[in-house]
Amino acid sequence: MRRGISIAAAVTVVALTASACGGSGGDSTGKPKDPKDISGTITYWDTSDAATEAPTYKALIKQFENKYPKIKVDYQNIPFTDIEQKFKSAAKSGKGAPDVVRTDVGLMAEYAELGYIAPLDGTPALKDTGDFSSVPLNTARYKGKTYGVPSVTDTLGLLYNKKLLKQAGIAQPPATWDEFIADAKTIKEKTGAYGTYLNPDSYFLLPLLYSNGADLADPSAKKITINDGAAVKALTTAKKINDEASMKVDFANAYQNMQAAFKNGKVAMLIQGPWSVGDDLSGTAFKGDEKNLGFAPVPAGAGGKAQAPTGGHNLTVYQGSGNLDAGYLFTQFMTSAPSQIEIAKGTGTLPTRKSAYTSEVTGDAKIAGFQPLLEKTARARVALPQAGSLFTPLAQNYVKILQGDESVQGGLDATAKEFQKLLKGFSVG
Template structure:
């Protein structure tokens, strides 16, 4: 695991900065060119699904080239699982990096801390930010600067089987975690179906942490907070849900079994994201009766606020690009309202712009269902370059807590100690 920027990486950052300032396309600090005068070739790395999503993006690229005939886009699909290491290797060496990258929001802080992506404040890529939903927009920030433009987004909410809740005599989805547990018990007693299925992936623990006022760490005070009293409350609730409200979890195949149980009508409520809906609608509980699938925000906890992590992708620009002005224009075009409407209609993904939620876009029940959830509850993960690495120890100890191999407090204390190895300079709060 990286514990800081190495000397080699630091030298690379300096080189990239020099390259960016001396490139033919201009830089964030130079006067932007008139768009009609911008020319050159840029390379775009796209991680969207090659079969189902990429064609819509490729069509937009043709529109961009028609609008800006002096700019050529070299489109390169890169598997999502490969892009992080591939980009970091290219950026560190200064060879073969793309000009524009479709970047997972969880990687923003790391790329920015290494100097691999350019700040976009004041560039053509980032004009009016007021149209973006707060959750996606906040994923682009690091140390007071903006390093990306939100492209597509998602968050977690409650997906539920309306028929099962009705049969149990429950008027609507739970507003608090205590109600969630109570409703789950009622559903089991009155319908025979389980109230929920706990996903043991640590990412799905975040709504419980956030809604109880807890988090992994506090960057302002440089404290690790994963073992504080609020986190203990959150994990105690998670353990209670697992023990009292969940179908038995097969930890080896948890996600697949969770999905199967839900779409077959054996589970009534899930903490889940919009990406699962297409699969949900293939099961007998929802196929041909799509309106039976309900959408609601995650419940609130002791903190009184329902919050869930923001997912999705931002477009970022390589700091060492020699065609920055063309890269800025491309980023602006691909994240415009018109482009986001096109992508939402063709791919069924959630737009990041408020103005993109047109009647045609929200005709998709999934998008209509998650729009208010996104606006009300989505928040970014803690802006740490190491945030991705923090999930590994948290995942390991969360599973032990759920299975009773560790107490809540001992499991969180162990997680905090492991966090200290990844966050030099941080103390345990």
């Protein structure tokens, strides 16, 4: 991840800003352009799954081109793992960048700080904002401006095997981390299945941090907080889950083994996202018995509040686009309620507009299961351009803590030192 803007990049940003100002949203009189008069070709970079999701987006693009026949869309499906570096390279050089790009919410602050994406406040792209759920919309904001339009969203929740909990005599899924640990032990004792499988990835640590009043950093105070008392409490709880409640973690293949154990009934509870449900339902514990899969909020911490990170994607418009008007119009169309309904039905992803949760959409069990969690527990992640880079040192030290190679405080202090290399001017508490 880039730690700052180089002189060359800064020059590029100025140039992009200047070019963007010349093609905003009006004619020579300053009046907004009639959408029917907008023409040209725009390139759209999509990161949806090429096999299972892209056909839905391609069908919507045909609808857009039929509605606005003067605009053509050059659709390109870019692997999710490749798009960040590909877009940053193209945007920095000013060559080959798309007009509209599907952007992971975790990258919004970095792209905005670098000047690669255009603020959308007051443009046709950002329409009917009152219909958006507040949390997805907050992921698009940075330093008082809105740089994207929420397209699809997700969060983490507690997925559980209803039959295993019932067999263990547990009437309701755990509401706190202490209950989570206690229930996991009871499940193992009474059913033979493990209570949980701890995912050692740092993203999945966020519910523990948030629910204990901790975070990676405090941008307003310019302070690194990952090693403060609240974070120590969160990591101490994570270590207890690993040592007392979890199936033994294979750190080399944790995610795959976690999924296999849960869907086949060897594990009763997981902290997971909606993307896993299709795989979950293919296992012996749920196949043909979809109602056995339960959905609940992540447990609450010492502060009594359950919170989980918001994921998903926003549509963003390249600051240096030669056809901003068409880009705005395309973004508006693809994030409209009718489009989000089609996307939800075709891909099973969660809409960001409240009106898109129709009875047909919520007929999907995972959408129905996660929709209330978005409103109850989801929150935007810390808005820092370096946020994505912070997860790497946190993950490395988190694993050392779980394996007993570092104390909780020692591992978090080491993490804070690495954060300080990335967050220039930030102090360590």
